[in-house]
Amino acid sequence: MLKPKIVIIDDDPDxxxxxxxxxxxxxxxxxxxxxxxxxxxLCRSIIPDLAIIDLMMPGLDGxxxxxxxxxxxxxxxxxxxxxxxxxxxxxxxSGLKAGADDFITKPFDFSELxxxxxxxxxxxxxxxxxxxxxxxxxxxxxxxxxxxxLNTSQRFAVCYIDLSSFKSYNDYYGFEKGDEVIKFVSxxxxxxxEQYGNSNDFLGHIGGDDFILITHTERLDxxxxxxxxxxxxxxxxxxxxxxxxxGYIEILNRQKQLQKFPIMTLAIGxxxxxxxxxxxxxxxxxxxxxxxxxxxxxxxxxxxxxxxKD
Numbered sequence: 001m002l003k004p005k006i007v008i009i010d011d012d013p014d015x016x017x018x019x020x021x022x023x024x025x026x027x028x029x030x031x032x033x034x035x036x037x038x039x040x041x042l043c044r045s046i047i048p049d050l051a052i053i054d055l056m057m058p059g060l061d062g063x064x065x066x067x068x069x070x071x072x073x074x075x076x077x078x079x080x081x082x083x084x085x086x087x088x089x090x091x092x093x094s095g096l097k098a099g100a101d102d103f104i105t106k107p108f109d110f111s112e113l114x115x116x117x118x119x120x121x122x123x124x125x126x127x128x129x130x131x132x133x134x135x136x137x138x139x140x141x142x143x144x145x146x147x148x149x150l151n152t153s154q155r156f157a158v159c160y161i162d163l164s165s166f167k168s169y170n171d172y173y174g175f176e177k178g179d180e181v182i183k184f185v186s187x188x189x190x191x192x193x194e195q196y197g198n199s200n201d202f203l204g205h206i207g208g209d210d211f212i213l214i215t216h217t218e219r220l221d222x223x224x225x226x227x228x229x230x231x232x233x234x235x236x237x238x239x240x241x242x243x244x245x246x247g248y249i250e251i252l253n254r255q256k257q258l259q260k261f262p263i264m265t266l267a268i269g270x271x272x273x274x275x276x277x278x279x280x281x282x283x284x285x286x287x288x289x290x291x292x293x294x295x296x297x298x299x300x301x302x303x304x305x306x307x308x309k310d
Contacts, residue, residue, distance in 0.1 A: 002176050003029040004121055005046055009039030009065060010054035010083065019052070022110050036060025040068050043075050047135070047187065049121060052113075053100075055084035055091060063091075063098050070099035074190050077135040079120045083108070131205035133179060134186040142204035142212050146281045149214060149273075157220040157272040159303070160288035161189070161227070163209040164296045168261035172249045173238075181238055181264070182209055188230050189213060196223050217272050224268050224303040231266045232301050239263065267295035268303035275309045 006028045010016055013034065020030045031046060033039035036059050043051055051069065055062035062082045069075040082095045085106040092103050101120050104113055125132045130141075137145075149156045163185065170178035186203075189211060193201045202214040215223055236244050243249050248260040269292030271284050278284040287306055295304045 002179055003027055004050065005029045005031070005048040006117075007031050007033065007039065007042055007046070007048040007051045008053075009033045009036065009042075009051065009057075009062075011035060011057045012054070015054075019110070023114075026114060036065045036068075039065060040072075040075075043069055043078060044072065047074065047183065048078060049124070050079045050081065050117060052081045052083060052117075055082050055095070062100075063094050066095065066098040066100050073194050074187070077124075077130065079124050081113075081116065081120065131207065133182055134205045136186060136203055136205035136211075138204065139206060142206065143281055145202045145204065145214060146212075146284060150278055150281065150284070155217045155272065155274055157215055157217045157270055157305075158284060158288055159213040159215070159220075159224065160269045160292040161185070161211040161213060162267050162269075162292050162296065164265045164267055165261050166209045166264055168249065168251055169238075169264055172251055172261075177238065181235075184234070184238070185209065185211065185231065185266075188227060188234070192223055192226050192230065196226065217274055220270065220272070220305070224270070227268070228266055228301040228303065235264055262299075265296075265299075266301040267292050267298075269293070269295055270303060270305040272305065275307065277310060 006023055008016055008019055008030065011034050016032045016034070020032060023030050031042055031048070033042045036057060039053065053062045053065050060068070062084070066080050066082065069078055069080065080100045081102045081104060082100045083104050083106055084091055095103060102116055104116065130136060131138045146158060149158070163181070166178065166181070169181065186205065189203050193203060193213070193215070196219055197215055200216070204212045206212060244263060248262050250258045250260055253259045269288040269290065271278070271287040271291070291304045291306055295302045
């Protein structure tokens with residue numbers, strides 16, 4: 001089972017050491033940063049399950065760090081606990097307004113902190129609106145977003161993103177490594193939206209290795225091309241060098257025979273409302289699934305757009 005990832009941002013080196021030791025003993029994977037900029041970069045890099053942030057620090061303080069994380073598409077869903085030595089209503093209200101989930105007053109009892117952490121992590125994990133692995137909106141929100149687009153006259157593209165050879169990778173390397181790959185794909189998609197999209201774009205996680213991206217048709221080709229390029233260049237790091245050099249992994253099938261599976265690729269099926277009007281989400285879903293499945297037969301990362309007219 002994957003350990004929950006915790007980021008602690010505090011300029012007190014002693015607290016970082018002691019709190020890290022305590023949380024690691026409780027089964028967490030802990031990363032630390034001693035200032036705000038370093039902490040924000042760390043959160044963007046690993047997308048932790050929870051961030052613990054000191055209120056009073058040189059440079060960026062806890063309120064500013066929280067605001068920055070909440071305004072970033074990569075990090076806006078990360079739960080945040082603020083540590084503060086100033087137990088005032090003003091600071092609490094400021095922190096909550098910025099987007100903090102909870103406050104702990106220094107000096108604090110580690111056991112109380114842990115109980116509050118578990119409560120926040122549990123709520124985050126069981127949130128019906130998001131996928132527990134990536135924190136992205138799940139099926140309920142995806143359906144609502146597609147229906148909303150169908151009820152407008154604006155041009156849009158729905159992209160169904162899926163991995164080829166993911167199951168064999170999971171079987172060979174294990175589920176923990178498979179989860180890392182899914183988070184990696186999620187991070188790529190968010191980064192591409194941030195770079196080339198805007199606030200109207202939407203990203204959801206159906207489950208497993210399946211994602212839905214909704215964007216404007218004018219950005220479609222550029223975004224899909226960049227997603228594929230970034231995926232193909234970085235997926236190498238998830239394989240042992242000898243496996244990637246061979247270009248495949250070998251797994252025993254049910255007949256106890258070695259079967260070769262190629263390196264994972266990315267398949268994207270795309271439906272737009274430029275040439276065709278979709279009557280309901282189910283019709284659109286069937287189209288993007290068909291195109292995604294076709295893209296998977298092409299033997300390399302690719303995207304296929306429905307150019308058919310009504």
